[in-house]
Amino acid sequence: MKHKNLKKELGLWDVYAIATGAMFSSGFFLLPGLAAAQTGPSVFIAYFVSGLIVLPTMFSMAELATALPKAGGTYYIIDRSLGPIWGTIGGYGSWLALVLKSAFALIGMGAYISIFIELPITAVAIVLTIVFGLLNVVGAKETTALQKILVAALISIMTFYILQGLFAVFSVDFFEVTQRQFTPLFTDGVTGFVATVGMVFVSYAGLTKVASIAEEVKQPDKNIPLGMFLSIFSAILIYVVGVFIMVSLLDPTELRQDLTPVATAGEVFMNWLPGETGIILIVIAAVAAFASTGNAGIMSASRYPLAMARDKLFNPKFSQLSSMGTPLYAIMGTVGLMIFFLLVFDVTQVAKLASAFQLLLFALLNLAVIVMRESRIEEYDPGFNSPWYPWMQIAGMLLSAILILEMGLLSILFTVVVCTFGVAWYYYYAHGKVDRQGAIFHVHARLGKRKDYGLEREMRTILREKGLREEDPYEKVIARSIVIDEWDKNISYKQIVDRASKLLAERMGLNEDELAKNFYEAHGMGTIPIGNGVAINHTRLDKDISPEMVLVRISDEIVVSTEGFDILNEQQTGETEKLRTLFFLVSSSEQSGQHLRILAHLAEMIDNKHFIQRWKTARDESELREVLLRDERFINLRVRTGTPLENMAGKQIREVELPGESLIAIIKRDGAIKIPHGNTVIEENDELSIIGQKEDIQQLKEL
Template structure:
């Protein structure tokens, strides 16, 4: 985010707004909030390469996705080109060099760096950002000290009046111009597929970035306006270095200006580098969806989208050579405003579609007013930016729609979530969208608060030696569940056999799932059914496998019943997806059939790093547990004893349960807590 918006743009923006340019940056930071919150929600629900393109494609359909993908790609190219031109301008302070050829040279350098891999790229990003922010903090502190030493009120009186010499229109038009300063805020969405723990890291990164950037932008631009001659500032392409020369002149050998040039180069390099990295993911993702030339989705030998990176950098070089600096800034801002408006609309569509698999880890507050405000802000600011920006934005939209209509529409058959919004359009729903999002749920895995381990750890186990009708099995299951969920057996049977339910859902590895949600605040409950002989389900008729000579591929040896509360539909789907993930392991079926007892059956479905079995012996580290009550144990973190196996019997422990020698404890907990238990009790 720190690059041209801070080191290059304040002079150009001051020429349109005068001293109110400071307010323009603050308003821009506030106005980007709706888009940031919407992008964070969409990124945690659908962490996929291409970010905004993917969100718009899956919410508003591939035609809008094409507009969004190509529009964002162009906006990031403009922003990165703007940054690299700025790098040339700052280097020109000390050396007589042509600015644009230098910008082209750096584009080629960062292109090569991106081709060699994101890990190398992100490592460089870390170094650049730490260097940049450290110098900017020094700049802000030294600048404020200078202003207060000269007299704060006198400085404001002399430098900030008149505050809006070009009127309110000039201020609002400048807000649209400086909006490019915040365009980097949502760039992380384009590489969200490669982010670990996206539910936490994406919104946290966005929020911290916005706070940091807004403070530095506003305070930094205030310092520039306060210490520089207004006429000089309006024509300055290196305003930060010029300002530093005013109050860091006490440093020897022009060290103050050198530091600012270093910070500027770090900022421009960071933006140019990240711009190529994220922009290239748009044609890559679109090609993967058959909207662009298929070769753009090719992965090179360094595991990066090489062709997409080369095409992106080539277009960037073209714009560096043919456009002037202010045009680049305006077009970048206009495109980003368009995309931000569409992202807000995408959240409304996804929420109103009622697709259960839409399960964001972060939800935008004050829905839908936040999104409505974001849409109106985008339309208003684009209109205030001038004829060039409006015409270019409309031209891009028309060109993208024409391209989609004449080329891409023949290659895609999907539609967006918008067709799920109204029941009258139900026949046009794209059912595979729900399956795609269910796959995303499976990839994302469980959240920390999901009670998966606890539910499996205390699950009911039913052993069947011979095949039974599915109705008989379901009745057995319902009888065992009735007390736990607080519903009569017959009610549960009806729910499991309801025509609207999905029946037995085969999920592979000789296993079927049956799941319901009930209108109560019940805990998640699981029942595991093992059928030794195996059953084959054909139109709800159960056949004993021993009586047939057919293939064993479609035989069920395991039935898993899942019951959750309607109040936690997202949690229900995540647990369902994780069960499918565990069942999909290569050795699941053999381990299931070979399990000696109930404890082993449960253990198969538990994640190894979050589960441990401990047997209490009179000798060794576990001897200290003998005769202790469960409530008196000091276990690491929030570890929990789910079951105790004693003399062949299964006990569900409570606080006053006293542990005995030879008890087998099944304990669940966070990964680090389980590791601590292993060190404490299994170290010998």
């Protein structure tokens, strides 16, 4: 069953709003007083240390989410790296933990609302769950629109709160206040401080949940890591400075018993505002924080059953999208589970039990980076690479293990129960249905064992979905490509390979026989994708070269054996394939990722239902290239008298000013193709093929 992809309509600020909204709720508005009871005034340092401890997992998640931007986030990543058993554990555990956290947040929201309106808290939480669930059904863009409003209100009020608080702290004798309020700094020694770090660490756990909606993010290579970095910076700043203000201004004994420390501290330094304006602002911020956590939680949590259903680990209904492009059944299931927990359990107590499982997931995510890199899967092409590999990941795993031990027996027992259920469910429901292994089997392959080639195929599909990066020279490669328009009906595949090798060798200064040998070896290894009447032969050389390509159009079909080819659609081919088109790509081994992205985009262009018809009817070499170029990235212009381009005639290429970074890739002159250089002189009636960014080409089109 082919599943529809979710719409890519979320930008940088959507990512920031979801990540930030998933972090702010009880961690700031409830937890500081309880945490201060364990370690005293050093509680603000505990928040800072916890923020640093989450960085390894954040770096790992940023790398994994840009390499695997698919719905399901943590589940999908763990499944594809460690295998479906661990994926089942991660999927169910992540879904359960996020549902509990979201329900807990809405209980907190109900509690703050009840300050001004006396209503039953659980009933309010259930109504809010239904409202946010309906909003999620309407669409991701609408959900994140509310999310951005909530986060904007939260950040604005908290910024005002912090500025006012710092002014209050520094308006008195700072050193006297510090000595009085921060002595002793650690009331329960190192043990109490470490335990507090573990307690407040969960305040940052929501940061990684943004990966569950990665499939819906535009330009994930840029927007996911940048959104996460901005979010963690905001969270650490507000947490550390906000808690520092509370410790500075409140009586230590009262702070340790206070469940609303933000409001209590606000009453001290915001009393200059008329009436109850100060406390109203704080309640608004708290409601916005809890609402954003609940809203983002439902959105993120619903992507777990969606992804698991796609992978046959869950009922297939949960993979279906509504007419509005949202996972209707997955959202309904998530909302239903939240309501069940709200009605049956003390959510406050159960939510805390999920903390150890969150830390286990963090450890597995750090392990996943090591597995993916060591698997040496060429298609693993993250847009962001975690620094200091593998020490960053090893540190993340060790820190998670240390904090798990601080969680207590019940939290660890909860984690064991979830893991046991995940394994049992896999063998009860999914075993035998799932023909898939993780990247860890590629690591085994390096030790002489088998590996899962299906994962490589899936990751090639992900490369196609992600598209090219701005720095990839796809248009330039196509524009410079050598074209063979072959009319000999008796030509063989071997003759075409030899001819393409000769032309590429002449242009690139390579050995013709060596190049042909590489193309033949690629065929033997089954690395040539074939489908839709097209085959793509490609090789990488250990040389400092720019990518070059040969395009081949065959007038009549040639029949080739599919043995030694990577069949793109195994259900629509037999033992032979009729080819009308061949592509040959040569790149440097040092640009392996770029090579694969060009291949992936080429496959995307070929997959277009109009490709073969346009290819067969193209009148000349120029039109053949145009079939493969993105319309918004290129334009053909003729230099003629009486047109805006007439002043180009007689000038060298380097003297011509074009918008932005656009460039003249080829010149068609008197029916011949000319590859221009800086000193090439443009002549009257030359046809220029110009490539560039969309906005630059648009300026040229307006001419």
